[in-house]
């Protein structure tokens with residue numbers, strides 16, 4: 001092994017892959033087979049980058065050579081950067097050796113497009129196939145599907161990979177046209193449609209025949225870049241909602257645009273990465289997936305943008321004061337989930353614990369409720385509760401004054417970048 | 419106030435519970451270990467672990483708790499968190515003082531505390547599953563040293579055994595001086611004798627040839643994936659507290 005050359009390739013191809021924010025390795029449930037190597041079950045973050053993101057997978061490009069010229073991408077054809085390409089065997093060796101040392105949960109392999117879609121996809125599939133069949137590797141494999149790749153290759157990819165993803169890149173078709181003129185949204189939607197169909201069919205077959213081979217057991221996901229084009233949060237979230245609903249996506253990832261190019265179509269190079277906005281989008285996404293919120297409750301024509309000062313749940317609550325206060329000892333779980341300061345686990349604990357005795361502030365605090373937020377929206381077994389008829393705006397002021405330091409710091413991180 | 423001293427085992431704890439009910443000892447304070455300084459306390463009752471008595475208490479617990487509930491209780495005690503024995507005891511008494519299963523009575527301080535302990539233990543277990551860094555030795559064994567905050571090594575067996583089924587490995591808790599060894603068939607607990615000449619460092623000096631190469635590649639990878647314009651040291655340290663760094667290849 002030529003250590004220096006491999007090291008250089010790894011540096012180049014990890015660097016180019018890092019803008020894909022997805023690093024999830026959960027939801028697969030692939031078991032260790034015949035005393036082989038690894039399993040893919042619970043999705044562990046083995047480390048964290050200095051920017052605080054989870055490192056779970058060996059996330060690399062097979063190559064950063066690319067025939068396309070997407071403006072938001074470092075690997076675009078006309079960018080003057082160092083290029084490199086791994087061989088199939090090199091990726092396999094790296095994966096196995098990192099995995100054995102417990103550095104990673106598995107591999108996330110993507111690639112620039114060299115020659116054409118099928119040529120590229122065929123190599124990605126070959127890596128996965130080799131890992132599974134020659135090394136009995138049962139760790140997690142996430143393959144990026146190259147837009148425009150044939151259904152044959154996609155099907156084969158699904159047999160070896162745990163997750164497949166096609167990145168939408170831009171929240172809207174217009175955004176994509178503007179920044180990635182070589183790409184065509186239909187080329188992304190087609191494979192998503194195909195995968196959805198295959199995954200459903202596989203689930204059905206599994207019910208009938210126990211040893212039907214797995215097909216992308218961790219499903220499919222996508223990523224959209226936010227802040228490169230001018231879409232509102234309403235457009236971003238509605239598009240996410242559309243893909244969740246129509247393509248059975250497991251996850252939509254939102255990636256705050258990191259400026260990589262001086263171009264009139266793009267934000268200037270010294271623009272800060274929209275970290276707070278990205279965070280708010282994830283919070284909104286959680287509300288849609290786990291808290292029973294409809295997308296229109298979070299963003300709508302009156303409120304097309306998420307409030308950067310406060311989280312979207314609080315934001316919804318102060319716009320809907322008529323719903324509150326609710327009685328914590330009686331209200332349905334669904335309603336308790338909507339109270340700012342009460343998370344999923346706390347809500348479940350409340351519903352379990354109140355069967356034994358009515359809950360007061362002390363108990364709620366113990367259970368993990370953020371009382372300083374929740375107190376404006378609930379009553380409990382206590383005579384002390386917020387009696388003033390506060391407007392939503394007032395509550396927002398109170399809460400922000402209390403947690404000010406946190407929010408100010410948030411803004412500072414953004415400003416510090418210059 | 420009665421002070422009970424027991425040997426620190428789960429059976430010992432259950433024996434203590436037996437004595438408390440049998441001899442109506444309220445209120446009590448429970449201490450672990452051998453008792454030397456007894457002069458400090460007015461009354462010290464040594465508990466001699468008794469399997470039969472412990473067994474009766476366990477049967478009682480099994481009747482009133484779900485299997486998972488008993489398991490959680492056991493884990494909370496096994497974690498050996500300083501100062502928590504009184505809460506574990508409080509929980510057991512709450513179990514016996516009620517007719518119905520109190521596992522979800524989160525309004526009660528002991529039930530809530532146990533759930534907090536469990537959360538801490540689970541987090542530590544997850545951290546170990548994440549932060550173990552194996553180093554390949556000459557004989558092909560993969561070795562890792564850990565120093566978890568709580569005693570979680572026994573909780574790691576299942577995970578590592580089902581994941582690394584085709585390689586020999588050893589995870590050694592150097593704080594509590596015992597380890598777990600997997601020989602391609604089964605796991606067993608082992609204790610190594612590290613005397614002056616035979617420090618852990620020397621034992622693991624026998625790295626395999628490519629160990630250094632992969633450690634360097636991993637460090638390189640770790641640095642390459644960082645996005646400088648998103649730097650967030652506070653978040654970074656919150657995810658990987660500094661006390662774990664010395665066993666993390668990428669942070670050394």
Ligand code: SF4
Pocket residue numbers: 066067068069070073074075076077111112113180
């Ligand atoms: S096709 Fe992919 S790798 Fe190539 S320029 Fe576009 S985004 Fe970058």
